[in-house]
Amino acid sequence: MNRLKKYKLFFLLLSLLFLPACKKDTPLQEVNIDNTTVYKPTPYKIQAPWYFPTQMNIPADNPLTVEGIALGRMLFYDRRMSGRQAVDSQMCCATCHLQEHAFECGLDGPFVNGQPIGIGGVPTPHVMLPLVNLVWQNNGYLWNGLIRPENPVTSKRRLEDLVWMGVVAPHEMYSDTNKARAAIQNIPGYKPLFVKAFGTGNITFELMAKAIAQFIRSIVSCNSKFDKYLLGETSLTASESNGFVLFVTEQGADCFHCHGGEGNPLFSTYLFYNNGKDTVFNDPRDRYAVTGNPADHGAYKAPSLRNCELTGPYMHDGRYTTLDQVIDFYSEGLVGSPYVSPLMHKINAGGAHLTMQQKADLKAFLLTLTDNDLLTNPAYSSPVTFP
Ligand code: HEC
Ligand code: HEC
Structure with missing residues (x-):
């Protein structure tokens, strides 16, 4: 029996023990902000086939909820996150992280030769990494793993901290956390979404980062x-x-x-x-x-x-x-x-x-x-x- 056959047999045997669980779509609930706002978050379960690791990188203080992910998705795509008024100087995570390129910018994307350039005109020091299956990644984010659990230099250790980095880095959104928070705070429709996701309408940058991190953790690629x-x-x-x-x-x-x-x-x-x-x-x-x-x-x-x-x-x-x-x-x-x-x-x-x-x-x-x-x-x- 050749190696491939053995490999397949191994998986087939295992699959008799576990039922395949990869749901193709896990559509997110659209939050109706006209309803009375209630805080009753619905736990969200990552769906992946049985052969994916069971150990996931979800911090105890930021469990995945349907409401948190829905809010994070809004913020991920909302160019006002950059905290700037002028529309042509606005930017969001999705300016660079495009779904059609597994959340990279791609060679045919908005930047020349796939080299992203921040809002200040400064190119990113490295090209991109995909935002896919990060819920299973915990050895350090970025090409060099700088943001990592055991980071001795700074307190930047988690996926949540990459949101901070995306917002402040001169070669990315080149803003600051106060501006970003103020911009979102000033949009009345966001308050009920924070109440639904986190039980408070007091919008902080930390909660914004938590929501976006939840959305990113929900991005799973398991149906190739x-x-x-x-x-x-x-x-x-x-x-x-x-x-x-x-x-x-x-x-x-x-x-x-x-x-x-x-x-x-x-x-x-x-x-x-x-x-x-x-x-x-x-x-x-x-x-x-x-x-x-x-x-x-x-x-x-x-x-x-x-x-x-x-x-x-x-x-x-x-x-x-x-x-x-x-x-x-x-x-x-x-x-x-x-x-x-x-x-x-x-x-x-x-x-x-x-x-x-x-x-x-x-x-x-x-x-x-x-x-x-x-x-x-x-x-x-x-x-x-x-x-
Ligand atoms: C010793 C570990 C190692 C082995 C073996 C290895 N790679 Fe890699 N691969 C890497 C590393 C590390 C990078 C990123 C290097 C960098 O960015 O400078 C990489 C990058 C890549 C990339 C680019 C991914 C991207 O998104 O930029 C592809 C494609 C790839 N490898 C395919 C392969 C293939 C095919 C093989 C077998 C022929 C292979 N690799 C063997 C470590 C390895
Ligand atoms: C200007 C383009 C740009 C914008 C805007 C941007 N990113 Fe990135 N992102 C990158 C690049 C480039 C990398 C790879 C950087 C490196 O490792 O050197 C990256 C890496 C990451 C990583 C690490 C992935 C991994 O596998 O380690 C995460 C997470 C991330 N970005 C999240 C975000 C979030 C959240 C936002 C919005 C707040 C954001 N990014 C905005 C370009 C961008």
């Missing part, structure tokens, strides 16, 4: 073709299957150590590696900048490969625009340095040296990770009307 395959609802083509085998075998392309796949449906370990792109390291925001550990020079978080079809440009600096270029890099473009991760087993050979057919197969497999439900789910898209 590959998921349907694991659930026995569809089969892979020969090329896709071959690509998967290449992905998860050391003698093949050897991607799985860092990008999961076998027993890791998130398609990333979310750990930090130097994947052999350079010989000189002078980025002041690599993993070394966070840990001070010399082994971390040139290391970055391995991004999830779910929806990677849509998340170009690739790598922290966006040096590749197509998956073909990324595959060529892993196939014959690796360069050695003392910092390359020991998990880059092909480093001495300069790459995995895949044939044209193997490259095509690997790409075909990567394309099975695109989740159209994520990209179109109305629960994650912009509200039609704002308060």
Whole structure:
């Protein structure tokens, strides 16, 4: 029995024990602000197939509720969050984080070559990361993991703190928390939504951040073709299957150590590696900048490969625009340095040296990770009307 068959059999056997639970859509309740406002939040349960991890990163002081997520969705898409009056200088999280690109800005998005530029005209130091399945990610946010549970330098440790960062960073919304809070406070329709979500109409930036963090935690990608395959609802083509085998075998392309796949449906370990792109390291925001550990020079978080079809440009600096270029890099473009991760087993050979057919197969497999439900789910898209 080949590896793929074994893998599938393993999943099939397990699936007899657990019932698949991936609901395709979990439409959010629209809050009717004309009704009398009551605080009776409805607990929200993340829906994902049985093979997703059960351990989730939901802080005890910010449980997911239908009302909290609905409010967070409003704020995520509300350009008045930037605290500015002039419409052409307004910005929100969704200015850069676009649903149709797994919440990145995309190569064809609003910015040239997928390089976001903040409202002050300053480009972001790195390109984007997707806001997908973050409820299962707790090793540190951002490419270098700066915002992390054990952060000794500042109190910025949680997803909630990324909201603060998005609002204040000069290369993002370039505002301040007081302005953002005042802007939302001055919109009468928001007050009842805060009452419903948090039991108070006293709007603080902390509550705004909590709501947006709830919305982001609710964004789940679990219905790609590959998921349907694991659930026995569809089969892979020969090329896709071959690509998967290449992905998860050391003698093949050897991607799985860092990008999961076998027993890791998130398609990333979310750990930090130097994947052999350079010989000189002078980025002041690599993993070394966070840990001070010399082994971390040139290391970055391995991004999830779910929806990677849509998340170009690739790598922290966006040096590749197509998956073909990324595959060529892993196939014959690796360069050695003392910092390359020991998990880059092909480093001495300069790459995995895949044939044209193997490259095509690997790409075909990567394309099975695109989740159209994520990209179109109305629960994650912009509200039609704002308060
Ligand atoms: C100007 C574009 C821009 C805006 C506006 C923006 N972001 Fe981001 N966001 C980025 C970029 C670029 C990164 C990657 C930054 C890095 O790691 O260097 C990022 C990263 C993140 C991450 C980390 C994801 C991970 O996997 O570690 C989160 C969470 C996030 N943003 C949330 C938000 C929220 C919430 C808002 C609104 C308050 C927001 N962003 C506004 C560009 C933007
Ligand atoms: C040693 C760990 C490791 C291995 C093995 C590895 N990668 Fe990566 N991968 C990374 C890291 C780390 C990054 C981000 C690097 C950066 O931003 O500079 C990355 C980035 C990527 C990206 C770009 C993602 C994005 O959104 O920017 C793709 C696509 C990718 N890898 C595919 C693969 C494939 C295919 C293989 C197997 C041929 C593979 N990787 C093997 C660690 C690894």
